[in-house]
C-alpha cells in the first residue's frame with residue numbers, strides 16, 4: 001500500500017518512572033523558569049497527590065501557587081479566572097496535575113497568557129500565534145493523553161458546546177509519568193479514562209489521516225490497554241498495570257495528535273457539552289456502535305485490532321475476525337460496569353437535532369474511516385440509545 005504524505009511532530013520531553021514526580025522541581029528548573037502556577041482540582045488536592053510534587057518544587061526553590069478551581073469539562077470562565085490569577089502573580093510556567101480537565105486548563109491558561117483576545121477566538125487548527133508559557137503536565141489518570149497532545153478542549157457553557165483548540169504550540173514541554181500517583185484512582189475513573197485511551201488508539205489507528213508512525217503508537221497502545229486495563233480496574237494498586245496504562249495513554253495521545261480521531265469523539269463531545277456525562281464513559285458506550293458503522297470501511301484494521309486485544313482469529317474470515325474487535329470492546333465495557341447503551345447515561349433524544357448538528361461541526365468526522373453524513377450520525381446515536389448492535 002502506498003504511503004500518503006504526512007508530518008510527524010511531537011516535541012514533548014517525557015520522564016517516566018514510579019516515584020519520579022518527586023523530582024518535579026529539578027525537571028521544571030531544567031526549563032529555565034523560576035516560578036510555576038499549579039493547576040488542579042479540589043479532588044486531586046484533597047487526596048494528597050500534590051504533596052511530593054510540591055515538596056520537590058520547594059526544594060528546588062521555585063515560586064509557586066496552586067489554582068484548584070478546575071471542574072469536569074472545564075469552562076471558559078474557569079480558564080479566564082486562571083489567566084487573571086497567573087497574570088497577577090507573574091508566573092513563568094504552568095503545570096497541570098490531574099486528569100485531562102486539569103491538563104487542558106493548564107494548556108489553555110499558558111496559551112492565553114501570551115496570545116491576545118479570548119480563547120473562543122482560537123477554536124480550530126493552528127490559530128495560536130505566540131508560544132505559550134512553558135507547560136508541564138503530570139497526569140493522575142491514564143486516559144486523556146493530554147500530556148502529549150497538541151490540543152485543549154474547552155466547554156462554552158452559553159452554547160453547551162465543547163470546542164477544541166489545536167496547535168503544535170500546545171504540546172507540553174514536559175510530561176511526567178509517575179504510576180504511584182494513579183494507584184488509588186477509584187474504579188469508575190480507571191474505567192472511564194482507560195476506555196478513553198482505548199478509543200483514542202482505535203480511532204487514531206483507523207483515521208484517514210493516520211500515518212505509519214501514528215499507527216505504530218496507536219497499535220502499541222491498543223496492545224498495552226488490552227493486557228492491562230481490566231487488571232488496573234480490579235487490582236487498582238498493581239503498579240505494573242498502572243504503569244502500562246499510563247504509558248499506553250501517552251502513546252495513544254501521541255497517535256491522535258498526529259491523526260485526529262473519529263466519529264466517537266465527534267459525538268461524545270456533544271454529550272459532554274449538553275448532558276455533562278464523563279468524557280470517557282460517553283466514548284466507551286459509543287465505541288461499539290461507531291465501530292459497527294465503520295466496519296465495512298476498515299475491516300482489515302479491525303482484524304488487526306482484534307488480535308492486539310488478545311483474540312485468536314485463526315480460521316476466521318477477515319469480517320468474522322474484525323467483529324471480534326467489537327466484541328472485545330463490549331466485553332471490556334461489561335467487565336467494568338459501563339452501560340451498553342447511552343440511554344442509561346442520561347442521554348435524551350429530545351436533543352437529537354442539536355447533537356447531530358454539533359457532531360458534524362467536529363473536524364473528527366472528516367477523518368473518520370467511513371464517509372459520514374448527518375443522517376449517519378443520527379442513526380449511530382439512535383442505535384447507541386437503543387443498544388442495538390445488530391447491523
Ligand SMILES: [Fe+2]
Nearest residue numbers: 144196200279
Ligand atoms: Fe478522548
